Amino acid sequence: MPEIFIDNVRYEFEGKPLVLQFMLDQGLDPPFFCYHPSLSIPANCRQCYVEAGTPVMNRETNEWELDEKGERVIRFFPKLMTSCSLEASDGMVIKTQRTSELVERAQKDTLEFILVNHPLDCPICDQAGECPLQIQTYKYGPEGSRFEHKKVHKPKRIKLGPKVILDAERCINCTRCVRFTEEISKTEQLTIISRGDKNYPAVAPGTEFDDPYSLNTVDICPVGALTSSDFRFKARVWEMNQTPGVDVTNGKGCNIDVWTRDNLVMRITPRFNPAVNDHWMPDFGRDDITRLNENRISKPQVKLDGDSIKSSWSNAEMSMAEKLQEVKPEEILVIGSAFSSVEDNFVLNKHFSALGAKEAVFSPFIKEGSGDGFLIEDDQYPNTNGCRLLGLKELSPSELEASIKESGVKLVISLEDDLVGRGAVSAAAFEGKFFVYMGSNHNETSAAADLVIPISNSVEQSCSFVNTGGRIQRTVAAKETMYTNRKLNLEMSMGRLDRYGTKFDNWVSDRNRIDCMPAWEFLERLATLSDQQFGYQTTRDIIAEIASVNEKFSGVNYDRIDDELGVPLISNEQEAKSV
Amino acid sequence: MAVDWRNFEPLLIPKIPNLHKIEVFEKHDGYKQLAKVLKEYTPEKVVDEVKAANIRGRGGAGFNAGLKWSFMPKPDGKPRYIAANGDESEPGTFKDRQIFEYNPHLFIEGATIAGFAMHIDAVYVYIRGEYKAWIDMMQKAIDDAYAKGYLGKNIMGSGYDMDMYVHSGAGAYICGEESSLMESLEGKRGYPRVKPPFPAQKGLWGRPTTINNIETLANVPLVIKNGADWYKAIGAESHPGPVLYGISGHVNKPGVYEYPTGMSINDLIYEVCGGMRGGKKVKAVIPGGSSTPPLRGDALEGVCMDADSLRTAGSMMGTAGMIIMDEDTDMVDVLWRISHFYHHESCGQCTPCRDGTGFLEKTLIKIRDGHGEMRDLDLLLDLCTQMEGRTICALADAAAWPVRYTVTRFREDFEKRVKNTVYALA
Numbered sequence A: 001m002p003e004i005f006i007d008n009v010r011y012e013f014e015g016k017p018l019v020l021q022f023m024l025d026q027g028l029d030p031p032f033f034c035y036h037p038s039l040s041i042p043a044n045c046r047q048c049y050v051e052a053g054t055p056v057m058n059r060e061t062n063e064w065e066l067d068e069k070g071e072r073v074i075r076f077f078p079k080l081m082t083s084c085s086l087e088a089s090d091g092m093v094i095k096t097q098r099t100s101e102l103v104e105r106a107q108k109d110t111l112e113f114i115l116v117n118h119p120l121d122c123p124i125c126d127q128a129g130e131c132p133l134q135i136q137t138y139k140y141g142p143e144g145s146r147f148e149h150k151k152v153h154k155p156k157r158i159k160l161g162p163k164v165i166l167d168a169e170r171c172i173n174c175t176r177c178v179r180f181t182e183e184i185s186k187t188e189q190l191t192i193i194s195r196g197d198k199n200y201p202a203v204a205p206g207t208e209f210d211d212p213y214s215l216n217t218v219d220i221c222p223v224g225a226l227t228s229s230d231f232r233f234k235a236r237v238w239e240m241n242q243t244p245g246v247d248v249t250n251g252k253g254c255n256i257d258v259w260t261r262d263n264l265v266m267r268i269t270p271r272f273n274p275a276v277n278d279h280w281m282p283d284f285g286r287d288d289i290t291r292l293n294e295n296r297i298s299k300p301q302v303k304l305d306g307d308s309i310k311s312s313w314s315n316a317e318m319s320m321a322e323k324l325q326e327v328k329p330e331e332i333l334v335i336g337s338a339f340s341s342v343e344d345n346f347v348l349n350k351h352f353s354a355l356g357a358k359e360a361v362f363s364p365f366i367k368e369g370s371g372d373g374f375l376i377e378d379d380q381y382p383n384t385n386g387c388r389l390l391g392l393k394e395l396s397p398s399e400l401e402a403s404i405k406e407s408g409v410k411l412v413i414s415l416e417d418d419l420v421g422r423g424a425v426s427a428a429a430f431e432g433k434f435f436v437y438m439g440s441n442h443n444e445t446s447a448a449a450d451l452v453i454p455i456s457n458s459v460e461q462s463c464s465f466v467n468t469g470g471r472i473q474r475t476v477a478a479k480e481t482m483y484t485n486r487k488l489n490l491e492m493s494m495g496r497l498d499r500y501g502t503k504f505d506n507w508v509s510d511r512n513r514i515d516c517m518p519a520w521e522f523l524e525r526l527a528t529l530s531d532q533q534f535g536y537q538t539t540r541d542i543i544a545e546i547a548s549v550n551e552k553f554s555g556v557n558y559d560r561i562d563d564e565l566g567v568p569l570i571s572n573e574q575e576a577k578s579v
Numbered sequence B: 001m002a003v004d005w006r007n008f009e010p011l012l013i014p015k016i017p018n019l020h021k022i023e024v025f026e027k028h029d030g031y032k033q034l035a036k037v038l039k040e041y042t043p044e045k046v047v048d049e050v051k052a053a054n055i056r057g058r059g060g061a062g063f064n065a066g067l068k069w070s071f072m073p074k075p076d077g078k079p080r081y082i083a084a085n086g087d088e089s090e091p092g093t094f095k096d097r098q099i100f101e102y103n104p105h106l107f108i109e110g111a112t113i114a115g116f117a118m119h120i121d122a123v124y125v126y127i128r129g130e131y132k133a134w135i136d137m138m139q140k141a142i143d144d145a146y147a148k149g150y151l152g153k154n155i156m157g158s159g160y161d162m163d164m165y166v167h168s169g170a171g172a173y174i175c176g177e178e179s180s181l182m183e184s185l186e187g188k189r190g191y192p193r194v195k196p197p198f199p200a201q202k203g204l205w206g207r208p209t210t211i212n213n214i215e216t217l218a219n220v221p222l223v224i225k226n227g228a229d230w231y232k233a234i235g236a237e238s239h240p241g242p243v244l245y246g247i248s249g250h251v252n253k254p255g256v257y258e259y260p261t262g263m264s265i266n267d268l269i270y271e272v273c274g275g276m277r278g279g280k281k282v283k284a285v286i287p288g289g290s291s292t293p294p295l296r297g298d299a300l301e302g303v304c305m306d307a308d309s310l311r312t313a314g315s316m317m318g319t320a321g322m323i324i325m326d327e328d329t330d331m332v333d334v335l336w337r338i339s340h341f342y343h344h345e346s347c348g349q350c351t352p353c354r355d356g357t358g359f360l361e362k363t364l365i366k367i368r369d370g371h372g373e374m375r376d377l378d379l380l381l382d383l384c385t386q387m388e389g390r391t392i393c394a395l396a397d398a399a400a401w402p403v404r405y406t407v408t409r410f411r412e413d414f415e416k417r418v419k420n421t422v423y424a425l426a
Ligand SMILES: Cc1cc2nc3c(=O)[nH]c(=O)nc-3n(C[C@H](O)[C@H](O)[C@H](O)COP(=O)(O)O)c2cc1C
Pocket: B056, B057, B058, B059, B060, B061, B062, B063, B065, B085, B086, B087, B088, B089, B090, B173, B174, B175, B176, B177, B178, B179, B211, B212, B213, B214, B216, B217, B393, B394, B395, B398
């Protein structure tokens, strides 16, 4: 196998990797700015320099030429090479800043130049704390500045589009944002204008950066030049916890990181998954923070004389139990939800089947033609395939409305899905029925319900979803509810604030912890009344059971989902759509 | 070795009235070389002949044109291009303009021969936008050549097709750099490309492309007419041929002069240009456009205008756009002006060039305005080291060299201007 020597360490490689990517793959830490593994290579930042040499081949013997000591003669390139654009070749010798003073010096020089016109406003910059420029300056930069002149001034706070704001002075002209719109989202809305140290990215006059993927440029901008108009100045990165999750606003199931501070979701960013979303996600998936934080149902609610009033959990359990006593099992309609997790749907179905009810139904939410063939699918819900694989009965909206209206149905139980709001079912359909809605947000459906059970959403519990590609992926609890605790749930991340924040800290507020519990947990509590509980402690127990009773899920568990970034349950995409 | 320049008759721009008219050009053997090539030569033979003649690129780098042509891959039936570089933006350079004005058909003929040699489908003539009048002259010449069948389909009945288009630049010096010239032709921002791949592998629209300077291509018919050996006998041995010297500055008769390569700089100043204005002494000579290191006026003895001699003297041939400066010249001002140009023209891709050119200029302004300190001179040289050889294209080098060599060769001018902040410890 071909070999390459990096700082005197031998590595083997396959194919024709680029030296910078190869070093990254080996866990080395080369400094760079403009390179991005999913974009073309402009080699413009000039930060990733290495010294590179190749062994000299004797043309007659076709063997490496050796010196007196029997070592290979290496011919070094006369100039420093940018490792991002350098292809590895057999026998290549690379010296990085660790072994080459020249490289170390050159990297320092580049940083000096970048900083010459950089405003150095880290204290008020959103990027601080996760800024490659800041990090690399600390690691490799010059100690001071020799620049005693006026910096170039450029426009600040330019609204490029509805979501992205540019501070042109902070821009280091890496062109990542421009290349993103050219190569990934293909809207070509951004370009660099002007020349030399006056240049910065801009949109064409009269247009705006309304690319449905625009916020990805904020993620890949290596400095704080591009900021998100929603997240700007909201939180310092070191105050937040970063927790892996899944985007539930679309069937694609983009992998995300959920950033929370004091149990509020501050922002959502894409998490790399080459099999699903690479490094990207659509903007609307990030807007989900509003739904996750606001307008939440906290504490159960019952309808008394037409008014919804808050009630205690035990009262809610009692009235539910009473209702179940009143009706015959065949008078219950159980509606699952393609918006809810595999676990919740499974336990819902199992619970009511055990009582003798008919199998749960669900109605997918698909907007034909709204997909874009990239990361936006027609399917608006994250778990349509999960419901299908669990064997829930799939109904069209009109069929669902008809079954609700059936005179034999007295009790309707629906798992989180704004059936009324999304136009699947009319509110009138529930008239004359006892309607129990288990949901996390107030909406038109919860308004129609006689009993509302507040349940945890996808960032308040670990749970899984099967995306349109048939891949099961899972979330991790990112945000505490009244009944969960970071310090006890070892899966939850702990930030500085969680560790050291006190009740007297400005940031810390118990109000952000919602009085809700996962749907499956509520059902388990309900089951204690009839002594029918299934004994689940966590969703891990549930997925283990699903894997053992449903062969479509065989072999699935959270560890595997974590290690393999999701597990494909349906092999080909066509099949996935038609299950 | 002295070059016999006194008996030299101009070849690129011969003194023939109305030569820019196609009928006059035809009368003086015009397009005969093209006819000869189309009839008698194979493409390989043309490449070999031009390679043997060692026409060194007149655009600045001085690369053997025929050798460059030989890098073109074998034809595969898909389009191949020549980009003829008439961007001519390097300060001190104004010689391609003479060809556009006085002998455009020589260039067209040369480019068509080159096209035949490399199986080219189209030649793009890239001319700086400021040359509006010359763009029109060139367009007229091309139209005439089409009308006479020297361009277009089935050129002179040979079965060879080739088109030629004029493209106007939009005022960026960087678009003279070959790869950003191609970007510009493709309608993109003039950002130089990362090499490899080289233009012969992946040029215009991803197809094999050769970039040559206008003057380089105008030399081709001369080689075909009289042979490589004849051509090699003109001027300096390692850098042969006629060359257009564009001389500006404090001489009595500035202008574009055609003479053999290898002429001594002193002959050019005192014989050709009629000496220095007001009989002043020469202080500095920039031999080939503002990016080439300036030579001191007191070190010109024996220095000739060819690559070898200039390398020995510590400079380069560049575009042979010579700027002559007399003893009253303030080198701080000169250098500031040059640095201002490169600062203004950096495309802004590479960090060292984008921010280095500005750093250089601002430091020079500080010195020019009398606020400089001794340490600023070292800083300037340091910045040059931080820029040279570290960028995508050669603009950063072009910006650094004049600074490095002006500061080191004319240090007294700079020391006079800066505050001496280095004190002896008592
Ligand atoms: C910054 C920069 C500007 C240049 N400008 C010109 C130009 O205006 N005209 C030109 O012929 N060559 C220019 N060149 C050189 C071209 O890149 C290229 O080497 C030349 O056109 C090749 O032609 P030749 O081999 O016939 O000289 C420039 C190079 C650089 C780096």
